[in-house]
Amino acid sequence: MKKYFKEMILGIGIAVAAFVGFNFHFNVLPILMLVAILFTIAILLDKNKSATAGASHEVAKSHRVEFEHIGGQDMAKREIMEALDFLRHRDKIKELGIRPLKGIILTGPPGTGKTLLAKAAATYTDSAFVSASGSEFVEMYVGVGASRVRELFKKARMAAKKEGKDSAIVFIDEIDVIGGKRGSNSSHQEYDQTLNQLLTEMDGMGTTASPFVLVVAATNRLDILDPALIRPGRFDRQIKVDLPDKAGRLAILEIQTRNKPLADSVDLEQVARETYGFSGAQLESLCNEAAILAMREEKSVVEQLHFRDSVDKVLLGERTGKRPRQEELERVAVHELGHAITAELVRTNSVSHITIAPRGNALGFVRQVPESDGYLYTKDQLINQIIVALGGTVSEELIYGNRSTGAQGDIQQATNMARTIVACGLSSLGIVDIDNLQKNILDEEIRRIFTDVENMTRDMLAPYQEGIRTLSEQLVREENMTGDAFRAWLVVNKKEEKALAV
Ligand SMILES: Nc1ncnc2c1ncn2[C@@H]1O[C@H](COP(=O)(O)OP(=O)(O)OP(=O)(O)O)[C@@H](O)[C@H]1O
Numbered sequence: 022m023k024k025y026f027k028e029m030i031l032g033i034g035i036a037v038a039a040f041v042g043f044n045f046h047f048n049v050l051p052i053l054m055l056v057a058i059l060f061t062i063a064i065l066l067d068k069n070k071s072a073t074a075g076a077s078h079e080v081a082k083s084h085r086v087e088f089e090h091i092g093g094q095d096m097a098k099r100e101i102m103e104a105l106d107f108l109r110h111r112d113k114i115k116e117l118g119i120r121p122l123k124g125i126i127l128t129g130p131p132g133t134g135k136t137l138l139a140k141a142a143a144t145y146t147d148s149a150f151v152s153a154s155g156s157e158f159v160e161m162y163v164g165v166g167a168s169r170v171r172e173l174f175k176k177a178r179m180a181a182k183k184e185g186k187d188s189a190i191v192f193i194d195e196i197d198v199i200g201g202k203r204g205s206n207s208s209h210q211e212y213d214q215t216l217n218q219l220l221t222e223m224d225g226m227g228t229t230a231s232p233f234v235l236v237v238a239a240t241n242r243l244d245i246l247d248p249a250l251i252r253p254g255r256f257d258r259q260i261k262v263d264l265p266d267k268a269g270r271l272a273i274l275e276i277q278t279r280n281k282p283l284a285d286s287v288d289l290e291q292v293a294r295e296t297y298g299f300s301g302a303q304l305e306s307l308c309n310e311a312a313i314l315a316m317r318e319e320k321s322v323v324e325q326l327h328f329r330d331s332v333d334k335v336l337l338g339e340r341t342g343k344r345p346r347q348e349e350l351e352r353v354a355v356h357e358l359g360h361a362i363t364a365e366l367v368r369t370n371s372v373s374h375i376t377i378a379p380r381g382n383a384l385g386f387v388r389q390v391p392e393s394d395g396y397l398y399t400k401d402q403l404i405n406q407i408i409v410a411l412g413g414t415v416s417e418e419l420i421y422g423n424r425s426t427g428a429q430g431d432i433q434q435a436t437n438m439a440r441t442i443v444a445c446g447l448s449s450l451g452i453v454d455i456d457n458l459q460k461n462i463l464d465e466e467i468r469r470i471f472t473d474v475e476n477m478t479r480d481m482l483a484p485y486q487e488g489i490r491t492l493s494e495q496l497v498r499e500e501n502m503t504g505d506a507f508r509a510w511l512v513v514n515k516k517e518e519k520a521l522a523v
């Protein structure tokens with residue numbers, strides 16, 4: 022009520038003025054009204070401004086990120102903390118005449134926590150924090166980008182002063198937008214000026230500068246950065262922020278479920294196993310989606326199946342409104358079962374979920390549990406992956422006698438793996454330089470690998486021809502099948518096969 026006191030007074034004022042003006046036939050009424058309206062607008066604007074200012078201050082406070090709020094990324098955290106120690110011991114640094122670190126560059130795929138790390142760096146060093154994205158500096162008018170860089174540094178210094186801190190961290194996301202190689206694109210003189218300004222700001226920061234400004238930048242394209250940026254004295258610390266491994270994923274899941282009631286049956290370790298390749302941002306989204314599903318089902322706790330069902334959504338996107346025709350659904354089921362059977366045969370317990378519910382660009386999908394986070398593959402593992410990739414299309418051929426365009430992505434994947442086999446010297450060509458290999462020799466070798474692997478895949482799937490027919494009908498009816506249900510079916514079918522062979 023108190024909030025609207027001013028407006029009320031003004032309202033009453035307007036009413037009185039109108040009344041007086043009307044009764045005494047003054048011509049001041051329109052003027053009075055106009056003044057009153059302008060006044061009200063001014064007050065409302067003012068109120069709005071202070072409300073948003075208050076809100077962003079709140080946000081800044083509640084977003085105090087500490088390193089312990091970041092799951093995994095142990096290596097990156099350690100490196101960044103080491104690099105930051107100079108800010109915490111500035112006197113020592115000065116005594117020893119050490120050149121201060123001016124910039125840290127974080128490289129890695131999107132959503133891996135680079136922004137979080139920069140914010141945690143500010144907390145760790147008790148610095149003010151300001152941020153901008155490289156794309157904000159790109160303007161049609163020459164010079165605007167450069168002046169925005171100047172403003173950003175000014176804002177950082179002012180924020181530090183205001184908060185009584187003697188250092189500030191400027192975070193620039195997507196630094197590659199302004200930090201690409203200079204002169205590489207002559208029509209973009211603007212980028213050059215912006216980059217030059219950034220370099221000038223960084224060069225101008227001495228040990229004695231107060232407040233001291235440290236730049237933390239992020240990119241997933243380190244390769245295209247101007248060498249001037251990454252030379253010593255500028256961004257001379259590069260820290261890799263990679264996709265989390267299983268332990269990292271578990272740590273992130275634990276952090277992201279802290280504020281959610283979980284059922285006792287929830288096994289986050291299992292979720293971590295099934296989310297190979299997920300970034301921190303995707304894991305955050307997964308936890309959120311799982312809680313939304315629980316709410317939709319009017320459950321008071323989040324259950325394991327909510328996590329499982331959300332994985333597909335995060336991976337492939339929302340369920341689309343696509344409604345394939347019946348015969349298409351049948352074909353998709355046959356195709357997915359081809360992937361699933363081969364996947365399970367080359368590695369038991371690897372199928373986690375089969376679905377023919379269309380999501381994103383996919384009409385169906387078999388989710389596999391990755392063996393473990395690995396960095397090296399043997400030739401057998403690569404061949405097995407090609408078998409699984411071709412399983413879909415070979416299954417279609419076995420059942421229908423023809424193939425469809427649904428396997429385009431699979432073929433692409435299989436081709437990439439076949440190329441890897443050749444490139445790594447694992448093919449019959451032996452060790453070769455794939456970049457200088459004659460195209461027809463490479464094509465011939467890839468074709469040879471494909472023919473061999475296709476035959477292997479066909480031999481694997483042929484005994485299941487009848488099984489695929491019946492199970493695909495069930496899959497069309499039910500849309501989804503868990504890995505366990507599928508394995509139960511496979512065991513029975515395998516037994517029958519054996520009985521037949523006896
Ligand atoms: N390691 C992590 N621990 C906890 N949460 C994480 C982690 N990584 C990412 N997240 C979640 O994902 C969100 C996005 O992460 P962040 O913005 O830091 O990624 P980024 O690497 O800066 O991405 P981009 O390059 O797309 O800007 C975070 O707000 C957080 O909720």
Ligand SMILES: [Zn+2]
Pocket residue numbers: 356360413414427428431
């Ligand atoms: Zn497929």
